[in-house]
Amino acid sequence: VDGIVGLSLQALSLAPRFSFLDNLFNDARNVLPQFGLMIGSEKGFLYFGGHPIPASAIYWFPVRSPEEGFWQVPIHEVRVGGVVVEECSQNCTAIVDTSAHRLGVQDLKIHDALTPQRVDGICRGPNLEFDLGGLVVSLGADDYTDASCRADVGRLDLTHPGVVSFGDTVLRHYYVAFDWKNQAIGFAPVSMTV
Template sequence: MAHFQFLVGILILLSALADGSLHRIPLHRSPNFKRTREAIVAEQLYVDHKYNLNTTANGFPMEQLSNFNNFQYYGNISIGTPGQVFSVQFDTGSANLWVPSAQCSSPACVQHKLYYSNMSSTFQSNGSVFDITYLEGTVAGFMSQDLVSVAGLRGVLQTFGEVTTETGTNFLNSSFDGILGMAFPPLAVNLVTPFFQNLYHHKLVQQPVFSFLLRNNGTTASYGGELILGGSDPALYRGQLTYVTVSNPEYWQFVTDSIQMGNTVISRGSAAIADTGTSLLLAPLAQYTQIAGIFKVNSLGYFRCRKISSWPTLNFRISGVSFKVPPQNYILQEGAYCTLAIVSSNQEFWILGDVFLGLYYTIFDVGNQRLGFANVNSTGSTLGQMGVFTMLLSFILLKLWVH
């Protein structure tokens, strides 16, 4: 009886570790990633356009998209029956899913995986057209419906874009095939229900919550972190979560208490957006100008280097808690000169890309329209949990063998 109770106790513990309500998607970073001044300037232009959402000439909403040295994080999804696998960028700064169509002959489409509707038994025609404008080109096509699955979840019927025309070369060398937007419904082209909201509506995830761990240490590591659908994993962060209410439920936008560069107050009460589809930190022009003055940044975006650790820490105060970005994370050295991974924006809000999000585990609580931040646990990972599982299983076998 004692042996039985021991075994039951261990099995309960193992069951708690293997939480089936969490659906994990491994994220990857492109091996081509390299942050340079040129890439920073290009991305700055991209983000400025991305957040200038207007309507195109034919009346359709547009979202600015582009690719800059493949800085994005991406993972796999499956569309159709049988499943056709695509690598997509999981982007909290947009709200639509789109992939290249088999009807697209543009160079960027030909070099990526194409969706073949005639090979899927679950395809449903939609036919409404869309036109998405991005820097130096456009993607255009039509909407379709098919089963979309990810992380072992049963497929959900999702409306998505089939790109049939791509102008420009922005996606030509990208490591991903398409975009999966994770912002709020009002931001979606054609008011399509975003994928995650669709999953929750069909009760395929238990909680209306998803969370990101973005690894930003190293530029060629294949493991870029993970996206968890349906909740969060305390093993991936340390300390308490700090929550802040979403102030504009289109983007994942919130209000900061203050932002400081060292002892210099840059702003009080500035809005900020958590954007997993952006690499940099973007500040409103007036606030960037103040920061640039501290570093004596020249007209080309460079300043004289000294020991990077001697520069001040950037401090975002959110819901009464300080979230610090050390200079090693926001300064890039190029020979005798340095440049900032902080750039100016035409918007009146900050945009927090992976320079910030790579330091902090981030929970996107759709149901309560709030964000949660906590320090990344550098030792916590699903691999760590598997190690615990292995140790416990070995211990069980040892106990049974001894007795």
């Protein structure tokens, strides 16, 4: 989460005084140092100081390597159609990225395992699942395919192996909560937020 406002962790700021969130939460009194994001198909919402959903609906995970400045969480394994395609023995990581329109993957095994096909005019394919260890982020074929029923997954070219970018494709299905003080990310399935 970065974008124009600069919602990343402090490590990506030029200096602490340039961190929007650091300034907001350090100067505010009696404000929960958390914010949340909900993205819909036509509009989205950004909440500061609390969440519009019950705390019990949010699954929290510690930020992996907060010194890198990204809101990122470990992935335990990746499955396509229920079959493990990445065991994540190399420390797979999901970066929550509000500026990314689609899902981004580094591992071609994931992309190659996605085999959508048009059947009776409907694009069908295996579910793509990211097991975060306590919550499974699941995407259907309609989430990761384009209008011509091809896998529309961006390729990431990064030095660290096992990185996945949770962009708009994932964020449409989950309310995402960010805990500035405790450096944690929470996910709540959109169905639980209504």
